Amino acid sequence: MTKNALVLFESMTLKRKDLLDISSLSHDEIIYIFEAAKIFKKVFTETNKKFSFLSGRTVCMLFIEPSTRTRLSFEIAAKRLSADVISVAPSTSSLVKGESLIDTVKTLEAMKTGFIVMRHPVSLAPDFLSRNCEAHVINGGDGNHAHPTQALLDGFSVYERTGSLKGLKVAIVGDIKHSRVARSGIELFTKMGSEVVLCGPPTLLPDDFSLYGIEMTFDLDSILPKLDVVNMLRIQLERQKGSLFPSIREYNKYFSLTKDRLKKCRKDVIVMHPGPINRGIEIDDFVADCENAIIEEQVTNGIAVRMAVFSLLCGKTLEDINKEK
Amino acid sequence: MKLCIKNGRVLDPASGLDKTACVNIEDGIIKSIGEAETADETIDAAGKLVLPGLIDLHVHFREPGREDQETIAGGCRIAAKSGYTSVVTMPNTNPPIDNQALVKFIKHEAEKSGLLNIFPAAAVSKGMKGEEISEMGELHTAGAVAFTDDGKPVSSSILMRRALEYSRMFDVPIMAHEEDHLLVDSGVINEGKVSASLGLRGIPNAAEEVMIARDVIIAGLSKGRLHVQHISSGGSVEIIRNAKKRGVKVTCETAPHYFSLTDEVVREKLALAKMNPPLRTEDDRIKIIEGLKDGTIDAIATDHAPHLMNEKRQEIEFAPNGIIGLETAVPLMITKLVKENGLSYNEVFAKVTCNPAKIIKIKKGEIKPGYDADIVIIDPEKKVIINDDFVASNCKNTPFMGAELFGSVECTILSGRITYKA
Numbered sequence: 061m062t063k064n065a066l067v068l069f070e071s072m073t074l075k076r077k078d079l080l081d082i083s084s085l086s087h088d089e090i091i092y093i094f095e096a097a098k099i100f101k102k103v104f105t106e107t108n109k110k111f112s113f114l115s116g117r118t119v120c121m122l123f124i125e126p127s128t129r130t131r132l133s134f135e136i137a138a139k140r141l142s143a144d145v146i147s148v149a150p151s152t153s154s155l156v157k158g159e160s161l162i163d164t165v166k167t168l169e170a171m172k173t174g175f176i177v178m179r180h181p182v183s184l185a186p187d188f189l190s191r192n193c194e195a196h197v198i199n200g201g202d203g204n205h206a207h208p209t210q211a212l213l214d215g216f217s218v219y220e221r222t223g224s225l226k227g228l229k230v231a232i233v234g235d236i237k238h239s240r241v242a243r244s245g246i247e248l249f250t251k252m253g254s255e256v257v258l259c260g261p262p263t264l265l266p267d268d269f270s271l272y273g274i275e276m277t278f279d280l281d282s283i284l285p286k287l288d289v290v291n292m293l294r295i296q297l298e299r300q301k302g303s304l305f306p307s308i309r310e311y312n313k314y315f316s317l318t319k320d321r322l323k324k325c326r327k328d329v330i331v332m333h334p335g336p337i338n339r340g341i342e343i344d345d346f347v348a349d350c351e352n353a354i355i356e357e358q359v360t361n362g363i364a365v366r367m368a369v370f371s372l373l374c375g376k377t378l379e380d381i382n383k384e385k
Numbered sequence: 386m387k388l389c390i391k392n393g394r395v396l397d398p399a400s401g402l403d404k405t406a407c408v409n410i411e412d413g414i415i416k417s418i419g420e421a422e423t424a425d426e427t428i429d430a431a432g433k434l435v436l437p438g439l440i441d442l443h444v445h446f447r448e449p450g451r452e453d454q455e456t457i458a459g460g461c462r463i464a465a466k467s468g469y470t471s472v473v474t475m476p477n478t479n480p481p482i483d484n485q486a487l488v489k490f491i492k493h494e495a496e497k498s499g500l501l502n503i504f505p506a507a508a509v510s511k512g513m514k515g516e517e518i519s520e521m522g523e524l525h526t527a528g529a530v531a532f533t534d535d536g537k538p539v540s541s542s543i544l545m546r547r548a549l550e551y552s553r554m555f556d557v558p559i560m561a562h563e564e565d566h567l568l569v570d571s572g573v574i575n576e577g578k579v580s581a582s583l584g585l586r587g588i589p590n591a592a593e594e595v596m597i598a599r600d601v602i603i604a605g606l607s608k609g610r611l612h613v614q615h616i617s618s619g620g621s622v623e624i625i626r627n628a629k630k631r632g633v634k635v636t637c638e639t640a641p642h643y644f645s646l647t648d649e650v651v652r653e654k655l656a657l658a659k660m661n662p663p664l665r666t667e668d669d670r671i672k673i674i675e676g677l678k679d680g681t682i683d684a685i686a687t688d689h690a691p692h693l694m695n696e697k698r699q700e701i702e703f704a705p706n707g708i709i710g711l712e713t714a715v716p717l718m719i720t721k722l723v724k725e726n727g728l729s730y731n732e733v734f735a736k737v738t739c740n741p742a743k744i745i746k747i748k749k750g751e752i753k754p755g756y757d758a759d760i761v762i763i764d765p766e767k768k769v770i771i772n773d774d775f776v777a778s779n780c781k782n783t784p785f786m787g788a789e790l791f792g793s794v795e796c797t798i799l800s801g802r803i804t805y806k807a
Contacts, residue, residue, distance in 0.1 A: 182702040192698075205583050205584030266580075268581035
C-alpha cells in the first residue's frame, strides 16, 4: 500500500453497525481491518497487551452452537480491549427452554449489551438478529452461510506474508457445500483480487457456485502446481453417513493434502486450515507440521483481526489505535 | 330483489365476452346482460371491470385447530374483501378433514358467515397419514369437491394409484402437493445461486418435477383426474404440457408469488419469502408465465397460508412455510400478468373463474343468464399499497409488504348480495 493511501485510511472508520458477512464489506474496508490487525499483532509480544477501547462496554457471546476456538478467540480479543465479557452457552440458555431467539435478544437488549457475538447453527440467524437489536452484531459463524472473521483472519494471514492478495491463486479444498468458511473465503479472496478455485467431490461442491464465475475442479492434483495458497477444510466425518462420499479412505485418496501432494506444489505455497484438524484425513501429519503450514499463526492472527473488528465497529480509527499503542 | 350493475366493462372469460354493458340480477341469479333494467338497487361500474366472482382452488383457513391464525369466518371476510366468492379449503387442519362431520362443519361455518361459498377439499388418506385412502364416497356426499393431503405429498406411489382409481367413481380430482421428500433433504429455499451464497440448504426443482412426472404417469395408468397444486418450476410446466398432449387427465395451478417473485427476495425478506415449494429463479418465473399464456397452467390459486408474525420472526430454517395470498392476488394478476406481460383480462381471469369451476365441477365462474350472481367489480387502474392498513388478515405474513400495485377490488357480490364494498 502506498503512503498516501495509508494517510487517507488513518481517519477512516467502519461505517456500519454489524459485521454479518464478507459480501457487505468493501475492498478498502477489508484492507483497513488488515492494517488495524497488524498494529494489534505487534503488541502481542509485550507483557501488557491491553487496550482501553471497549472499557465499560459489555460483549455478549451468544453461542447457540458449540465452539471452542472461535469463542476463546473472541473472548480474548474483547478482554484485550478491556470489555466485560459474558457468555451464553447453548446448554444453559433459555433457548433450550423454548424461548424464541427474538425474546432472548430483547432480554439482552434490555441489559444494554454493546456487542453481541453470535454463533448459530442456522444460516442468516445473525442477519435476523441484527435487524431486531441495537447492539453491534458480529457473526461468529452461522449455519453454512458465513464466518466473516475466519475469512478475515485467513486473508490477513496471507496478506501479512505477501503484502497483497491480488493475483494470487487460492484453492479451497473439501466440503464446500456445508462450509461457511468456504463461502466467506470465496467472497473475501475474490473481492481482494485473488483467483479462487474450489476443489472437492461433486457431492460436496455445489454447481451453483459456477454461476458466480468461480473455477471448480474434482482433480486436486491438476491444480497443485499453480497454487499460491491452499486452504484445506475440515471434513465432517458424519457426512459419510449421508452418502456424500463413500468412505474416509476414498476421500483421503482424492482430497487429502499429503506429503506427496505437497511436493507437487510450489516451494513457497501457503497451507492453511481453519481447524480443528483431522490429522491423516484431509491433511497428513507431515504437511500440518511443515514450514508451509501457518495453522497456528492463523490462530494468533484470529485474535488480532477480531480486536480490529471490535475497535473499528465502535468507531475507532487506525490513528486511535496507533496512539494508544 | 333486483340488482343492476351499470356500465361496467363486462368480462366473461368462459365465452370471451368483453363489452360495456349492464348486468341485471334477480333473486341472486344473473338474468340478463345488456341494457339496464329497473332494479331495487343499482351499482355504477363505469370504468371498472365486471367479472365473475373469483374462485380460489387453494386456501388454508386454519379452523379447526389454529383459530389464532385464522378462523373460517375470518377467512370468509378476507376472501370477500379480495374479490373471491368461492374457495376450496385445504384439509390439513388439526384434526385433518377426513370425515363427513368436519366437511359439514366447514360448510356450515361458511354458510353462517354468508360471505363466501366454501367447497372443502378432504384428505386423500385417513388422518393424512399417507397409508389408506379416505372414505371418498362419504366425504364427497358431505360436500368435499376434491381430495388432497396438501402440505405433504402422497409419497406412496401405490396409494396415489389407488386414490386416482377410486376417485373415478365420483369424478373428483386428486389434488397433489408434489414433493419428493428425499430430494428435498431438509432444504429451506430454492437450490441455486441464492442458496449457494447464503449457505441455506436448497430444494432442487427436481424434488417437485420427479413427483409430477410420477403422478402424470400414474394418472395415465389409472385414468383418474390429477390436479397438480402450486407448481413453481419451469420443468413442471413442461412435464404437464407434455402429459396434456398425450391426453392424460391432468390440470394444474400456480400461485401469484411464483409469477411475481424469485428466490433473490429471500436475501431481503428472509422467512417472509419462505414457502413450499420455494420461490424459484427468473428462468422459472418466465416459464410459469409462458405456461399461463399457452394454457398449460389452468388455474391461479393463492395457497393463502396465514402464520402469525412471531412464527415468521424466527431463524429462517425454523420459520413455517407459507404466505398469505388472497388480498394480493388481484393486484398481482393485474400488475404482473396484464400490465407487465400483456395477457388479456379474460386470459388471466379464466384462471380464477371458469377454469377452477370446471376442475371442481361447480356451476359457477361465468357471467351468463341462469348462473349464480357471484360477481366482482375491479378498478384495474387504481393503485393499492400493500401495507398494514391494506392487509386486513389477522396474519400479515407477506413478502409483498410495501409493494405498490395496480388493481383494486371495489365490490364483491355473492348470489346477488354485496359481501364487500371498498
